[in-house]
Amino acid sequence: MTMTWKVHEVHGRLYPDQGWTPAKVILEDEKHLHDADHPEANGWPIWHFRHTRPSEGSGSGVLPDCPIVDVHTHAWVDSFAPRMRAYFGDNFGATAFNPGTLDGVRERKRELGVTKSVILPVPTNPRQVPQFNDWLQDYTDDPDIVPFMSVVRDMDDPVAEIHRCAKLGFKGMKLHPVNQHFKMSDPKMFPIYEAAIEENMVILFHTGSGIDYPTVGPDWDCSPVEIDRFFNKFPYERTVLAHLGGSVPDFTHPPELHPEWPGYMDTAFQIGHIANDDFLRIVREYGTTRILFGTDSPWEDTADFLTRLAHIGLTDSELRDILYRNANTLLDLGLE
Structure with missing residues (x-):
């Protein structure tokens, strides 16, 4: 179905025409994080500042009638998701735009016409690796969910875990340096x-x-x-760099552009955080046939991302590449 995406306001997002500047947002961040007794408050990224509104772009506001693949989402088992939402909300002021569960992902998908969501686990110690991978292995043939697996460097035999997960049908691996x-x-x-390369997995x-x-x-x-x-x-063409290669040193600056890098980049946590002109420049110079739509849900609002993408000034063909064609090729999803 064709959906017209009108300008969408989001809770917790601060805009220039509301009197906000990067400096003012940084001060608010510092105050919030000092109140939370966070040791790294000074210089915290202003992740919730929006540089541009959708209506400032040149797009039609209409997305193509095509599948939508979100290659960058997170979810947790039902019993653990509330703890994650509370942790990020209490410590970093982060708003969760869905419950952070697989059912929450599915509900948001149905509301917004998203076809498939890639679930990215981030275990941070050896004990968590089998917890994530064993939980997600049941969804390798799911019509809505594309689960990735993960390992940590210091676990027992991460190589064996990769080969095990490849046999189970995982298409890719998420790593968080x-x-x-x-x-x-x-x-x-x-x-x-x-x-991972031997198994032809996406990294x-x-x-x-x-x-x-804090600021990098x-x-x-x-x-x-x-x-x-x-x-x-490793000039591996099945590599994906999340967040358009990353905002360095913080979210006030667009990522550095390196068109020579092989592989793909995703848009997670970038649309709206950088100016429309910077976004268009980066995705076109890197090549829209190598850009994947990703949100970082539940920490970003999928509706806001789709709204901004519809208004940002990309052509119909460019939007189709970003929304599903590239992911369809990379992940062999069998989408028409």
Whole structure:
């Protein structure tokens, strides 16, 4: 069905025409985080500041009548999801736009016409790896859900876990250098990359800033320097860089543009956080046939992202590439 996406206001988002400036938002962030007794409050990314409204773009406000694949979403088992929502809300002021459960993902998908959602787990210690992978293995043939698996560097035999998950039908692996405490160029990660490449798995990396850690520096775990080092060793075309390669040093600046990087990038947590002109420049110079639609749900509102994408000024063909064609090719989803 064709849907017209009108300008959509979102709770907790601050706009320039409401009198907000980056400096003012930073002060508010610092106050909130000091109140929460957070040790890294100074210089916190202004992740909830919106640079542009959808109506400022040049698009028609209408998305093509086509599938929509969200390649960057998160969910947890029903019993754990409320704790995650509370943790991010209490410590970082993050709004969850769905319950953070698989049922919540499905409900939002149906409301907005999303065809498939890729679920990205982020275990942070060896104990959590089987908890995530064993839970998600039941959904490898699900019509709505495309689960990815993950490993951590210091677990027992991560290579064997990758081969096990490949046999179970997982199409990809999510790695988060910051939360999982490794640099992309760390030689201890090489066997993990090699196993995923051997299994033809997609490798999706978190890159750049995040709402749950402070402003990043030039030699960050997943900085452009680290991405270069990874691709120099592994020029793997089935790599996805989340967040358009990452906002460095914070969400006030667009990501650095590196069209020479192979593979794909996703749009998670970027649409609206950077100016429309910067977004269009980055996706067109990198190539819209290598850009994947992603939101970072539940920490972003899918409706807001689709609204902005409809108004941002992309052509019908470019929108189809980003919304589903590229993901369909990369993940072999069998979409028409």
